[in-house]
Amino acid sequence: MGRWEPNARGRLAEAALELYGERGYEQTTVAEIAKRAGLTERTFFRHYADKREVLFDGSVALQELFVKAVTEAPESAAPIDAIAAGLEAVSKVFVGRREHSRQRQAVIVANAELQERELIKLASMSAGLADALRRRGVAEPAASLTAEAGLAVFKVGFELWIAASEEREMAQVMRESLDELKAVTASG
Amino acid sequence: MGRWEPNARGRLAEAALELYGERGYEQTTVAEIAKRAGLTERTFFRHYADKREVLFDGSVALQELFVKAVTEAPESAAPIDAIAAGLEAVSKVFVGRREHSRQRQAVIVANAELQERELIKLASMSAGLADALRRRGVAEPAASLTAEAGLAVFKVGFELWIAASEEREMAQVMRESLDELKAVTASG
Numbered sequence: 001m002g003r004w005e006p007n008a009r010g011r012l013a014e015a016a017l018e019l020y021g022e023r024g025y026e027q028t029t030v031a032e033i034a035k036r037a038g039l040t041e042r043t044f045f046r047h048y049a050d051k052r053e054v055l056f057d058g059s060v061a062l063q064e065l066f067v068k069a070v071t072e073a074p075e076s077a078a079p080i081d082a083i084a085a086g087l088e089a090v091s092k093v094f095v096g097r098r099e100h101s102r103q104r105q106a107v108i109v110a111n112a113e114l115q116e117r118e119l120i121k122l123a124s125m126s127a128g129l130a131d132a133l134r135r136r137g138v139a140e141p142a143a144s145l146t147a148e149a150g151l152a153v154f155k156v157g158f159e160l161w162i163a164a165s166e167e168r169e170m171a172q173v174m175r176e177s178l179d180e181l182k183a184v185t186a187s188g
Numbered sequence: 189m190g191r192w193e194p195n196a197r198g199r200l201a202e203a204a205l206e207l208y209g210e211r212g213y214e215q216t217t218v219a220e221i222a223k224r225a226g227l228t229e230r231t232f233f234r235h236y237a238d239k240r241e242v243l244f245d246g247s248v249a250l251q252e253l254f255v256k257a258v259t260e261a262p263e264s265a266a267p268i269d270a271i272a273a274g275l276e277a278v279s280k281v282f283v284g285r286r287e288h289s290r291q292r293q294a295v296i297v298a299n300a301e302l303q304e305r306e307l308i309k310l311a312s313m314s315a316g317l318a319d320a321l322r323r324r325g326v327a328e329p330a331a332s333l334t335a336e337a338g339l340a341v342f343k344v345g346f347e348l349w350i351a352a353s354e355e356r357e358m359a360q361v362m363r364e365s366l367d368e369l370k371a372v373t374a375s376g
Contacts, residue, residue, distance in 0.1 A: 080373055119307040141344050141365055146372045148340030156332045177329055184334045185268055185373045 009047045011037040016054040017100065020107040025051075025114065055104060055114065058093075059121045063128050066090050070132040079138045083129065083150035084178055090154070091171035094161070098170075102162045126151045153177045197235045199225040204242040205288065208295040213239075213302065243292060243302065246281075247309045251316050254278050258320040267326045271317065271338035272366055278342070279359035282349070286358075290350045314339045341365045 005011070015036035019028040030051055034044045048054050069089035073082035094101060108114045129147035138146065157177035161170045168176075193199070203224035207216040218239055222232045236242050257277035261270035282289060296302045317335035326334065345365035349358045356364075 078372075116304040116308060119311055120304060123307055141348055141368055142372050144344045144347070145340060145365065145369045148344060149337065149369065149373055152333060152336030152340060156329050156336060159332070160329055177333065180329055181333045181337065182373045184266075184330050185337055185370050 005039055005043055008037070008039055008043050012039060012044055012047055013054050013057065016051065017103045017107065020055075021103055025107050025111050052114070052117065055107065056117060056121065062090055062093060063121075063125045065093065066125060067128045067132045070129060071135065073136075075136075079133050079136070079142060079146040080149065080178075080182075082133065082136065083146055083153075084175070086129065086150065087153060087157070087174040087178065088171055091169070091174050094170045098162060098166075101158075105162055122151060122155065125154075149181060153181055193227055193231055196225070196227055196231055200227065200232055200235055201242050201245065204239065205291045205295065208243075209291055213295050213299050240302070240305070243295065244305060244309065250278055250281065251309075251313045253281065254313060255316045255320045258317055259323065261324075263324075267321050267324070267330060267334040268337065268366075268370075270321065270324060271334055271341075272363070274317065274338065275341060275345070275362040275366065276359055279357070279362050282358045286350060286354075289346075293350055310339060310343065313342075337369060341369055 012033060016028070016033045019032055019036060023032075028051065030044050031041055033051065033054075034041045037044075048057070066086045066089065069086040070082045073085040077085065108118050126144075126147050129150055130144045133143035133146055134140070153174060157170070157174040160166060160177065161168070161173045166173070200221060204216070204221045207220055207224060211220075216239065218232050219229055221239065221242075222229045225232075236245070254274045254277065257274040258270045261273040265273065296306050314332075314335050317338055318332045321331035321334055322328070341362060345358070345362040348354060348365065349356070349361045354361070
């Protein structure tokens with residue numbers, strides 16, 4: 001086999017998720033992931049630093065996309081509408097990836113260390129969103145509160161979207177979750 | 189000295205926070221904490237499992253208090269008002285503890301492992317609040333979204349309350365933060 005394997009990165013990620021689901025994350029080795037993907041360990045380490053990185057590979061790109069959409073929302077948009085634009089943008093990334101997302105979530109939920117990593121990722125996303133809002137001229141504490149509200153919608157909307165019986169696209173679930181958040185905070 | 193030391197628990201916690209601030213959390217030993225408090229290591233371990241527990245000692249009680257207040261809010265209260273009652277209840281615990289809270293926060297922020305632990309604590313609190321709201325008959329996703337909104341207010345309000353120049357009591361900061369959250373979500 002040549003040095004460059006077609007879609008090695010994607011094949012390794014798919015093989016890893018399968019094995020984490022079948023045997024558990026802790027019990028799976030990089031050698032097994034490479035073998036399942038029909039690739040070498042060396043190829044694995046050309047793409048990922050370790051078996052944990054396979055799961056968090058897209059996190060940085062996702063945060064950047066979310067922040068970029070908030071930053072580029074029309075100047076006239078209210079902070080919560082800039083966040084809504086960000087939710088629309090990230091939802092597009094998940095089109096066609098519901099089953100993958102379900103598998104990934106099941107692996108994360110089963111492992112305390114991975115859950116910690118996920119919480120840190122989400123906290124970093126919230127900080128990034130608050131920063132983007134401040135750069136739009138939103139004062140504190142409005143910027144942090146709006147960012148946290150956006151992240152609440154993302155977290156709860158994501159859980160709804162990966163539920164067994166759910167068939168709506170993520171963008172729609174996020175819009176409805178944001179509407180619901182507005183409703184519950186307005187009802188007091 | 190006798191087996192029972194007056195306020196050993198509080199003296200150990202105070203000594204620990206001082207040392208974590210002076211030398212760093214990682215560099216501080218249980219022996220040093222005990223010595224600073226004028227107590228023995230044995231006494232330390234009668235009160236705390238390890239040096240980390242000193243920092244997270246009150247977390248479970250705080251969550252229970254928050255959940256209890258949400259549970260016991262008037263039946264007619266809207267979900268967000270039940271959360272507001274919870275915020276009032278937890279704020280009482282922090283009266284007179286601003287300097288202690290500032291010191292604790294500085295230690296947590298300086299250490300990745302402690303930050304992870306803090307995020308897990310907050311996620312657990314959110315899950316506990318959502319559960320309390322469901323037991324009040326609030327449907328999903330409203331229960332989870334309201335719980336996340338409440339936690340957003342708690343997190344952001346806490347940061348405001350420990351800021352250097354802040355003099356308002358926590359209960360007031362929390363009320364104003366909740367009002368601000370309502371304003372930012374209503375503005376879209």
